[in-house]
Amino acid sequence: MVTGTQISRAGFEGPVMMPEDDRYGFTAISEGLARSICALDENISTVIGIEGRWGSGKTSLLNLLVGQLKTQMPAETVVLPFSPWLTSPDESPVTSLLLTVAARLAELDTSPQAMASKVSPLVQNVLNYAQQTSRRLAPLTDLAGEFIPGVGIVAKGMKAFAETDLTLHGKTTAELRQDIEQKISEMGINFVVIIDDLDRLEPAQAVEVLRMVRSVADFSRFRYVMCYDRDVLAHAVQNGLAVKDGLLYLQKIIPLAFSLPRPESFDLRREFLSGAIRLYESVNHIEPNEELINDLSMVVDLYGASLQTPREVQLTLNGLIFRYNGIRDYVYFPDLCFLQLMRTTNPGLYDWSEEYLTERAIMESGDGSVSEEEQKDLAQTLRECLSRFRSSEAKSVISLRHWLPGISGYKLDKLTLFGQTSDDEKAMMTANRRLGSTAYWRYYFAFSSPQNILPPAYFDELFRMAGNEPSGQALTEELLGKINSNGVSSRTWFEHILSQLTWPMINKHTASECAGLLAFFFSAGDEITARYQQRNRWFSRYDLDVNSVANRLLKRMLDDDRAKALKTLFSLTMKGASWGWIANYIRELLWQNGLAGNRAASEHERLLTDEELNLVRSNFCERLNSGELKLQLLQGGELGGFVWAWQDIAGQETLIAWISQHDTSDEAFLTLLLSLRSHGISSASGHYLSLKITEIAHLFGGEKELRERLSRIEAEGQFPDQTDEINKAIAFSKSF
Numbered sequence: 001m002v003t004g005t006q007i008s009r010a011g012f013e014g015p016v017m018m019p020e021d022d023r024y025g026f027t028a029i030s031e032g033l034a035r036s037i038c039a040l041d042e043n044i045s046t047v048i049g050i051e052g053r054w055g056s057g058k059t060s061l062l063n064l065l066v067g068q069l070k071t072q073m074p075a076e077t078v079v080l081p082f083s084p085w086l087t088s089p090d091e092s093p094v095t096s097l098l099l100t101v102a103a104r105l106a107e108l109d110t111s112p113q114a115m116a117s118k119v120s121p122l123v124q125n126v127l128n129y130a131q132q133t134s135r136r137l138a139p140l141t142d143l144a145g146e147f148i149p150g151v152g153i154v155a156k157g158m159k160a161f162a163e164t165d166l167t168l169h170g171k172t173t174a175e176l177r178q179d180i181e182q183k184i185s186e187m188g189i190n191f192v193v194i195i196d197d198l199d200r201l202e203p204a205q206a207v208e209v210l211r212m213v214r215s216v217a218d219f220s221r222f223r224y225v226m227c228y229d230r231d232v233l234a235h236a237v238q239n240g241l242a243v244k245d246g247l248l249y250l251q252k253i254i255p256l257a258f259s260l261p262r263p264e265s266f267d268l269r270r271e272f273l274s275g276a277i278r279l280y281e282s283v284n285h286i287e288p289n290e291e292l293i294n295d296l297s298m299v300v301d302l303y304g305a306s307l308q309t310p311r312e313v314q315l316t317l318n319g320l321i322f323r324y325n326g327i328r329d330y331v332y333f334p335d336l337c338f339l340q341l342m343r344t345t346n347p348g349l350y351d352w353s354e355e356y357l358t359e360r361a362i363m364e365s366g367d368g369s370v371s372e373e374e375q376k377d378l379a380q381t382l383r384e385c386l387s388r389f390r391s392s393e394a395k396s397v398i399s400l401r402h403w404l405p406g407i408s409g410y411k412l413d414k415l416t417l418f419g420q421t422s423d424d425e426k427a428m429m430t431a432n433r434r435l436g437s438t439a440y441w442r443y444y445f446a447f448s449s450p451q452n453i454l455p456p457a458y459f460d461e462l463f464r465m466a467g468n469e470p471s472g473q474a475l476t477e478e479l480l481g482k483i484n485s486n487g488v489s490s491r492t493w494f495e496h497i498l499s500q501l502t503w504p505m506i507n508k509h510t511a512s513e514c515a516g517l518l519a520f521f522f523s524a525g526d527e528i529t530a531r532y533q534q535r536n537r538w539f540s541r542y543d544l545d546v547n548s549v550a551n552r553l554l555k556r557m558l559d560d561d562r563a564k565a566l567k568t569l570f571s572l573t574m575k576g577a578s579w580g581w582i583a584n585y586i587r588e589l590l591w592q593n594g595l596a597g598n599r600a601a602s603e604h605e606r607l608l609t610d611e612e613l614n615l616v617r618s619n620f621c622e623r624l625n626s627g628e629l630k631l632q633l634l635q636g637g638e639l640g641g642f643v644w645a646w647q648d649i650a651g652q653e654t655l656i657a658w659i660s661q662h663d664t665s666d667e668a669f670l671t672l673l674l675s676l677r678s679h680g681i682s683s684a685s686g687h688y689l690s691l692k693i694t695e696i697a698h699l700f701g702g703e704k705e706l707r708e709r710l711s712r713i714e715a716e717g718q719f720p721d722q723t724d725e726i727n728k729a730i731a732f733s734k735s736f
Contacts, residue, residue, distance in 0.1 A: 024263045061260060066194060268310070316341055349382075
């Protein structure tokens with residue numbers, strides 16, 4: 001488990017200060033660089049440039065270099081950090097540096113005058129030189145304080161000198177310079193001046209610093225180490241001096257240039273991955289499971305390679321730290337990491353993702369469509385965004401569709417958008433709170449709950465009602481009544497309630513309260529679907545995260561008293577009124593355990609053992625075979641989804657036998673065919689229903705038998721509306 005200190009390091013944005021904080025190998029670089037600086041001729045003024053793009057770690061290297069220099073340099077060498085970026089715009093950097101040098105000399109000068117608390121001739125010369133060479137020297141009376149403005153270094157004797165009239169000294173600049181160098185040499189003092197953030201300065205300021213190190217303050221026994229982004233500084237020189245080639249000018253000013261090695265992509269990815277895992281553990285107080293680690297590693301391997309500097313790693317982690325804690329119950333952590341990586345390394349793709357998911361949500365809800373022209377524009381923008389990646393995998397549409405559903409195409413010039421997503425995939429995305437889920441995608445961009453928020457007291461009352469059996473009908477009326485617009489977004493209050501029923505919310509309530517709320521879904525699950533379909537005929541049960549809520553409620557009950565919870569589950573399975581919802585919920589449990597389907601959950605994520613689940617399956621099969629559902633056949637509705645759930649529960653042979661027993665009437669046969677249509681979306685036709693005969697023929701004795709029966713009914717002129725709808729659905733299936 002991580003500590004608070006460790007997680008704060010995960011998003012630490014400041015530079016490295018100590019070797020133990022170094023994760024990119026800057027310590028070794030600083031050691032070698034310090035040795036090289038120590039080996040230079042101390043009697044010659046030298047300028048050393050450390051070049052690197054913004055965020056590459058230059059300041060971190062300088063901090064470590066200062067420590068190495070103080071260790072390796074003799075005691076007579078003064079290591080002097082100098083930040084012109086922090087100097088007031090009204091103050092010359094030449095003045096600021098020379099005043100700092102004067103302050104240090106005042107501390108080191110042991111001459112009789114200095115010991116008598118008087119200003120030494122050396123300090124007088126330096127300050128006089130500063131006045132003559134600076135273009136913007138502040139009045140000396142400003143130096144009367146104990147600290148020199150902008151540098152914060154105590155200057156003994158400076159107060160006394162503040163009232164000195166430098167105009168009385170008639171030495172020329174050259175004479176002052178010679179005197180200063182001679183005195184410094186006699187004292188045996190060396191200066192290593194460390195200048196950071198040179199590339200942050202305005203062009204005029206940057207030019208003045210360059211003038212300072214190669215002209216005004218290039219005293220012997222002075223060595224300058226400067227950090228900057230070469231291209232940025234060259235551009236500043238071109239603007240400040242009106243020269244054509246800023247890089248060539250820098251070569252004249254800075255004879256010794258050293259390019260900061262770019263951290264290995266692996267190192268940057270490693271740091272991001274470890275920081276993300278520390279964040280997850282700190283927020284959730286558990287270690288991530290294997291599936292989450294694998295998904296997170298896939299994100300980092302694919303898109304982490306776009307991280308180019310330590311600062312980008314820190315910025316991405318900072319974004320996660322700022323957002324994740326408040327929305328952890330509504331997002332899948334690897335998907336949030338994917339989005340934050342895009343925000344840092346490919347902002348265009350981040351913006352595109354939000355636009356695409358917004359349009360997709362509108363299409364999925366049936367509230368609107370996206371024109372062909374709009375789709376072309378979106379596709380072109382996506383191609384441009386993906387082309388910015390370096391690796392072929394990151395550029396791949398196939399890779400991107402793992403996070404953004406409905407995108408397909410093996411080549412960028414052949415990509416398509418808003419493709420159909422299977423019901424199973426929709427269910428998986430909603431259950432796992434994925435970025436592609438129509439129920440949860442908003443949280444990834446809003447980074448907070450939507451405006452349609454109910455107060456905590458509402459949920460306390462909801463659970464109180466659920467735990468009180470006489471209030472069962474009142475609970476049902478309350479929750480079904482929330483299937484209406486909230487007046488803020490396209491979501492209903494009921495969807496908001498589902499989104500709030502997270503594990504922390506459920507876990508703090510009693511098992512009996514959870515049992516009462518679970519009973520609501522077993523009794524009203526089909527009514528929920530029916531009411532949403534009244535609002536939107538294209539609604540699918542997978543558009544709601546009901547099953548995940550039911551899983552969390554059942555888990556709370558099992559954790560409290562497993563035997564009692566199983567008894568309650570068996571009872572709800574046999575007596576619940578929503579047989580369609582119950583069948584699909586049992587089907588999901590079967591898939592969860594690997595007893596059906598092809599996406600089994602890991603052992604620790606399964607709610608029931610195989611033995612327990614087979615008992616649930618067996619009990620429900622008895623109910624299905626009891627004849628209770630015969631009257632339901634003609635009602636249609638969610639019968640199609642029920643058929644496939646039944647096939648997984650009871651087996652294909654049992655399902656076929658039931659169909660052959662209960663579709664004896666032509667009306668029942670047509671009703672079943674209509675219910676087996678699949679919902680799809682086309683950019684040309686919008687929403688449509690298709691019926692692939694080849695996929696359902698085995699339920700009716702084969703394709704030949706099915707077509708012959710359908711043709712006979714049509715020839716007899718029976719049920720013309722139904723047969724027309726079925727023929728349209730069959731035609732649609734052939735056009736895709």
